[in-house]
Amino acid sequence: MKARTLLDDAVKKLNAAPAIDHWQKGRERIEAEILLAHAVGEEPDPDDGVPAKLAARFRGLIERRVNGEPIPYIIGTVDFRGLELHSRPGVFVPRDSSEFLAEQAVRRLRRRKSPIHLDLATGGGTIALAVANEVPHADVWGSDVSEEAVRLARKNAKRLGLSAHFVTGDLFGALPRRLAGRVDVVTLHPPYVARAEMRDLPDEITDWEPEHTLTDFSRDGLGLLSRAVRESPAWLQPRGWLLVEVSPDRATSVKKVFRHGGFRDVESTKGGDLKVTRVIVGRRPA
Numbered sequence: 001m002k003a004r005t006l007l008d009d010a011v012k013k014l015n016a017a018p019a020i021d022h023w024q025k026g027r028e029r030i031e032a033e034i035l036l037a038h039a040v041g042e043e044p045d046p047d048d049g050v051p052a053k054l055a056a057r058f059r060g061l062i063e064r065r066v067n068g069e070p071i072p073y074i075i076g077t078v079d080f081r082g083l084e085l086h087s088r089p090g091v092f093v094p095r096d097s098s099e100f101l102a103e104q105a106v107r108r109l110r111r112r113k114s115p116i117h118l119d120l121a122t123g124g125g126t127i128a129l130a131v132a133n134e135v136p137h138a139d140v141w142g143s144d145v146s147e148e149a150v151r152l153a154r155k156n157a158k159r160l161g162l163s164a165h166f167v168t169g170d171l172f173g174a175l176p177r178r179l180a181g182r183v184d185v186v187t188l189h190p191p192y193v194a195r196a197e198m199r200d201l202p203d204e205i206t207d208w209e210p211e212h213t214l215t216d217f218s219r220d221g222l223g224l225l226s227r228a229v230r231e232s233p234a235w236l237q238p239r240g241w242l243l244v245e246v247s248p249d250r251a252t253s254v255k256k257v258f259r260h261g262g263f264r265d266v267e268s269t270k271g272g273d274l275k276v277t278r279v280i281v282g283r284r285p286a
Contacts, residue, residue: 080129109135181236242284
């Protein structure tokens with residue numbers, strides 16, 4: 001069967017799948033192409049014939065996606081700013097939107113002579129490893145409450161040959177005290193879904209991703225983020241930055257949290273492919 005026919009059939013199934021959040025037009029075609037390349041071992045030309053065994057494998061992958069399983073879990077990897085990171089169930093799925101958070105961190109760290117970067121709730125090390133790759137002279141740290149996530153982050157760092165330290169702990173809790181007051185940039189993509197809003201999330205998120213990576217179980221979803229704002233000044237150096245990725249509907253509330261915490265130069269920056277990702281930035285209070 002030709003690759004084109006396989007892709008067209010797959011896109012129809014993906015478009016009809018209720019477990020998938022159809023938020024971006026044309027995304028289903030992209031996902032089908034990714035899964036076909038994974039099944040075949042390379043990206044085939046649309047007019048290429050696909051052997052029956054590989055076509056069957058592809059259809060099996062499509063069924064997994066139709067049931068909501070995230071692409072990174074299915075293929076085991078995700079591309080993030082040119083890095084191939086391993087991904088697995090039990091660890092937060094890296095978001096394309098977070099490339100803008102990494103970009104904001106890299107831009108600020110490159111200006112400093114001996115920069116120190118902390119990535120909180122690091123998951124598989126996504127932001128931390130992007131920084132380590134693009135700012136090789138930086139001292140990079142990542143922390144996460146999940147031992148499983150930290151193990152994956154360390155494996156990603158080792159496989160990629162990148163220098164970064166990963167510790168298991170709650171926010172700043174497991175970080176060495178020698179870093180206090182010396183950090184240039186703290187990044188965080190927090191769990192910001194309010195407790196009551198969890199039921200509104202698509203199945204592909206709630207059925208597959210760890211609950212603690214989605215919500216802090218607070219009424220407004222700002223509990224963990226507010227803690228990070230309170231605790232960050234003790235770790236940031238003067239004129240150090242706190243960068244937090246949130247959804248557009250949270251931007252106004254998060255800016256208020258920053259300002260209430262005494263942060264200066266607070267802004268809601270917008271970027272990413274669709275120019276909708278929000279990263280709230282602020283400098284350490286004096």
